[in-house]
Amino acid sequence: MSTGNCYFDDLRNKPEVIDPAQDEELLEVSEHMNDATQIAVKPNLTVSSSVRELLECPVCLNAMYPPIHQPRVHNRCPTCRHELGNIRCLALEKVAASLELPCKYQSFGCMGIYPYYSKLKHESQCSFRPYNCPYAGSECTVIGDIPYLVAHLKDDHKVDMHNGSTFNHRYVKSNPHEVENATWMLTVFSCFGQYFCLHFEAFQHGMAPVYIAFLRFMGDDNEAKNYSYSLEVGGNGRKMIWQGIPRSIRDGHRKVRDSFDGLIIQRNIALFFSGGDRKELKLRVTGRIWKEQ
Numbered sequence: 617m618s619t620g621n622c623y624f625d626d627l628r629n630k631p632e633v634i635d636p637a638q639d640e641e642l643l644e645v646s647e648h649m650n651d652a653t654q655i656a657v658k659p660n661l662t663v664s665s666s667v668r669e670l671l672e673c674p675v676c677l678n679a680m681y682p683p684i685h686q687p688r689v690h691n692r693c694p695t696c697r698h699e700l701g702n703i704r705c706l707a708l709e710k711v712a713a714s715l716e717l718p719c720k721y722q723s724f725g726c727m728g729i730y731p732y733y734s735k736l737k738h739e740s741q742c743s744f745r746p747y748n749c750p751y752a753g754s755e756c757t758v759i760g761d762i763p764y765l766v767a768h769l770k771d772d773h774k775v776d777m778h779n780g781s782t783f784n785h786r787y788v789k790s791n792p793h794e795v796e797n798a799t800w801m802l803t804v805f806s807c808f809g810q811y812f813c814l815h816f817e818a819f820q821h822g823m824a825p826v827y828i829a830f831l832r833f834m835g836d837d838n839e840a841k842n843y844s845y846s847l848e849v850g851g852n853g854r855k856m857i858w859q860g861i862p863r864s865i866r867d868g869h870r871k872v873r874d875s876f877d878g879l880i881i882q883r884n885i886a887l888f889f890s891g892g893d894r895k896e897l898k899l900r901v902t903g904r905i906w907k908e909q
Contacts, residue, residue: 717732719739724745750832751773773802775804777804781805781808785902787827787899802815810833811833813834815873827883828881829901830847830873831905835864835865840863840864843907849901851899
């Protein structure tokens with residue numbers, strides 16, 4: 617039986633904010649319900665004393681939350697002693713389901729109020745939910761909206777920030793056989809009123825290192841599809857060109873990399889582009905970002 621510490625005033629009293637239950641059964645229905653922004657109820661919500669009594673546990677008198685089970689006495693009927701099992705009280709669950717709660721991302725700008733059972737689905741898709749830090753090469757746990765993450769990347773990760781929709785980068789590696797620590801520092805571009813992250817790194821694919829360059833959009837996927845980009849790498853009169861759509865930073869850096877959704881350069885080709893004695897990697901990657909009409 618899920619229990620909590622909430623109290624419902626009758627019609628004569630001013631309604632109070634409902635505090636959530638704190639046990640494991642509640643977590644099956646609504647995760648992190650201890651967030652104060654999740655539990656505020658519409659100010660005009662009042663509950664009669666009869667409803668209050670229905671939602672109170674007859675043993676501990678605390679309010680109950682779905683899944684709500686029938687009271688048990690040693691798991692057996694006190695009359696016939698037959699085993700009862702976990703019998704849900706659907707009537708009380710319907711009463712609880714009538715509650716409407718704000719999105720837990722209210723502090724990030726979501727002002728919606730949602731029915732109890734629809735709240736989790738909304739929160740999994742809420743456009744106001746924060747983003748993870750897109751910095752590669754570290755396990756950064758910072759989350760926030762885009763302006764906050766841009767400032768975080770600049771101040772905490774010392775990321776290079778550039779204005780404009782074109783770029784020209786040179787990647788140099790004295791030992792092209794080394795894969796560890798072969799990631800470029802993330803570069804952030806500001807253009808079209810948006811922010812984009814350029815990644816370039818080496819990772820092991822099979823027996824040899826592979827180099828990949830790709831762009832990510834600092835925003836949701838539906839917005840990312842409004843833009844395209846191209847990348848070009850070459851040398852010795854040859855070149856390779858990639859054109860694609862930037863992936864949202866909702867997709868993790870590793871997910872994009874492992875999907876090969878970018879400019880892929882095999883090590884032998886990279887060394888050929890580098891020229892010289894082929895013992896040092898020298899790649900120049902140029903690119904352009906544009907907005908689709």
